[in-house]
Amino acid sequence: MAGAHDGALDQYRAALELARAGPVPYDQARAHTGIGDVHHRLGDTAxxxxxxxxxxxxxxxxxxxxxxxxxxxxxxxxxxRGCSR
Structure with missing residues (x-):
């Protein structure tokens, strides 16, 4: 399952970079939320x-x-109780 999570992290990180270059901060927040959710599922709470x-x-x-x-x-x-995203 780590491979799927790694792929998700790559996608969210790419989305974050695109969002940072764009005019919509909401998209940055969504990407940060997704990255946080994946880290949580991987056990990296910090x-x-x-x-x-x-x-x-x-x-x-x-x-x-x-x-x-x-x-x-x-x-x-x-x-x-686990993220519900």
Missing amino acids: AARDHWRSALEIYSRLGTTDVGALRARLSGESVS
């Missing part, structure tokens, strides 16, 4: 939290409704 925090910062700045889901992830709620 990397997951770093990306989730980056996404939360962007979502908060934009005032989107995605803030609640990321706060739940960061509070450990989803860490104990």
Whole structure:
């Protein structure tokens, strides 16, 4: 299963690079969320939290409704029962 996760990380990282070059910060946040979710599934909680925090910062700045889901992830709620993405 690690191969599938590696592929997902590659795709999300590519999406993040494209989003950084573009005018839509929401896309950056989505990519950070996805990278965080994959890291979480791989058991790398520190990397997951770093990306989730980056996404939360962007979502908060934009005032989107995605803030609640990321706060739940960061509070450990989803860490104990698994991400639902």
